[in-house]
Amino acid sequence: MKKTLRYNYRLNPTPEQEAKLIEFGATARGIWNLLLSENMRRYEYDKTFLFYKEMASLLKELKPFEEFAWIKSFDSAAAQQVARDLETAVKNAFSKVRLQRFPKHKVSYKKKKLHNDSFRAVNNSNCIRIENGAISIPKVGKVPIVLHRELVSKIKTITVQYRHGKWECSITQEVECKTAKQVLETITGFDINSKQTVVGSNGFVADNPKFLKQAIEKLNQLQRQLARRTKGSNRWLKTKQRINKLHGKISRQRLDFAHKTSRQITNENDILVFEDLNVKAMQKFNGSMVADNVMGLITQLSKYKAELEGKLYHEIGRFEKSTGICSECGQRHVLTLNDRRFTCTACGAYQSRDLAAAKSIASTGELDIIAAGIVARVTPASQQKQSVKTKVFELSKLDFGSEKKEAA
Incomplete structure (x- = not known):
C-alpha cells in the first residue's frame, strides 16, 4: 500500500527568480x-x-486575448491546479459533511503588504527534478534548494510559498507502507x-512546552512597537516582518515537538488508541x-506514522x-478542570485523572477493535507458564486497508 506524503524544503532563489515566484503567486x-x-456570475444567472x-x-x-496575456505567461498545469482547488472549495461549501463556507476572493498584495501567495506545479514529463543542489520549476528555472533529506x-507536485520571511517548497511523494504487523x-x-x-x-508523559507562553513577552513588546509606528511606513513594515518571523519560529517549534512526540509514540507501541477530539469546538x-x-496535530501525525510502520491506529468515539x-x-466520577487527582468513591484508589483517562481509552479501544474483528487476543507459548501475562493481539486475515475502513 502506498501513501502520499508531503516534505518541506527551504529555497534560496536569486533576486530574478524571487521576482518570478512573486509574480507566479x-x-x-x-x-x-x-x-x-x-x-x-453564473450562479446568479x-x-x-x-x-x-x-x-x-x-x-x-x-489566453489569446491581449488583456489576459498574464495567464499565458503562467504555467498551464499550475493554472489547472487553481481550477481544481476552486472546484473542491465550491463542492465543500455545499457538502453536508464538510460544512465549509463558500470560497472568497483572495486579498491583493497591496492590501496585505506581504507577498505570501502560493502556487502548485505538477511534475509532467519529469519537468520538476532536483539536480546539483537545485530544483527545476516550470517557467522559473533551477532554484537552489536546501536538501536536508533525500527524496523517497x-x-x-510542488507547492511554492513565501512564509515567515523565507521561501519554501512543499513536495508530495508516494511512500510505500511497511507490511502490516501480524502480531501486535x-x-x-x-x-x-x-x-x-x-x-x-x-x-508515557509529554509535558506541554508552551512555546507561545515562552515568547509572549517578546511578542507583546513587538506589538506595542507596531502600534506606535505610522501604518504603512518602512519602520512599520520592518516591525511587522519581525512579528511574522517570531510567529514562524513558534510554529516551527510546535511542529518539531509534535513530530518528535508522535515518532516516539509510534516507535514504542503497536496499537495506538486516541480520542476523537473536537478541536474546532x-x-x-x-x-x-x-x-x-x-x-x-499529534493525533494526525501519529496516525500516518502508524500506517507507514504497519501498525494499528484507532480512535474511540467522540462521546465516549x-x-x-x-x-x-x-467507577465513574464527575470532576472539574481543577481536579487533577481524585480518590475513587468505590474502591478508595487514589489516582491521577489523566493516567486513569488514558487507561480507560485503552480499554475502550481494545473492546472496539476486537468487536470489529480487526484483531484477536492470543497467548504466545512463551507466556503460557507465566503468572503475569502481557496482552498480545493477532491481526485478522483480512486485508489491512479494509480493516481500517471497517474500524472507522
Whole structure:
C-alpha cells in the first residue's frame, strides 16, 4: 500500500527568480479570483456553477486575448491546479459533511503588504527534478534548494510559498507502507489534555512546552512597537516582518515537538488508541491554549506514522466518557478542570485523572477493535507458564486497508 506524503524544503532563489515566484503567486491568486467571479456570475444567472473541465476550457479560451496575456505567461498545469482547488472549495461549501463556507476572493498584495501567495506545479514529463543542489520549476528555472533529506520517490507536485520571511517548497511523494504487523504486542491509550500534551496508559508523559507562553513577552513588546509606528511606513513594515518571523519560529517549534512526540509514540507501541477530539469546538473555548498544545496535530501525525510502520491506529468515539473513570474498578466520577487527582468513591484508589483517562481509552479501544474483528487476543507459548501475562493481539486475515475502513 502506498501513501502520499508531503516534505518541506527551504529555497534560496536569486533576486530574478524571487521576482518570478512573486509574480507566479500573484497570477495564481488572479486566476482564482477570475474563476470565482465567473462562478458567482453564473450562479446568479442560472443557479449553476462551473466545474474543473469548464474552468480549464475558459482559461484556454482567454489566453489569446491581449488583456489576459498574464495567464499565458503562467504555467498551464499550475493554472489547472487553481481550477481544481476552486472546484473542491465550491463542492465543500455545499457538502453536508464538510460544512465549509463558500470560497472568497483572495486579498491583493497591496492590501496585505506581504507577498505570501502560493502556487502548485505538477511534475509532467519529469519537468520538476532536483539536480546539483537545485530544483527545476516550470517557467522559473533551477532554484537552489536546501536538501536536508533525500527524496523517497518521484516528485508528484510542488507547492511554492513565501512564509515567515523565507521561501519554501512543499513536495508530495508516494511512500510505500511497511507490511502490516501480524502480531501486535502492545496496546496503549493516550489522553490529550491541557496540563500535559499527551499522557499514555503505559506511563508515557509529554509535558506541554508552551512555546507561545515562552515568547509572549517578546511578542507583546513587538506589538506595542507596531502600534506606535505610522501604518504603512518602512519602520512599520520592518516591525511587522519581525512579528511574522517570531510567529514562524513558534510554529516551527510546535511542529518539531509534535513530530518528535508522535515518532516516539509510534516507535514504542503497536496499537495506538486516541480520542476523537473536537478541536474546532475546543478552540472556541480557549483558542491560544489549544493551538499551543498541538492537540489535533499529534493525533494526525501519529496516525500516518502508524500506517507507514504497519501498525494499528484507532480512535474511540467522540462521546465516549474517559475522564473520571477509576482505572481499578471502573467507577465513574464527575470532576472539574481543577481536579487533577481524585480518590475513587468505590474502591478508595487514589489516582491521577489523566493516567486513569488514558487507561480507560485503552480499554475502550481494545473492546472496539476486537468487536470489529480487526484483531484477536492470543497467548504466545512463551507466556503460557507465566503468572503475569502481557496482552498480545493477532491481526485478522483480512486485508489491512479494509480493516481500517471497517474500524472507522
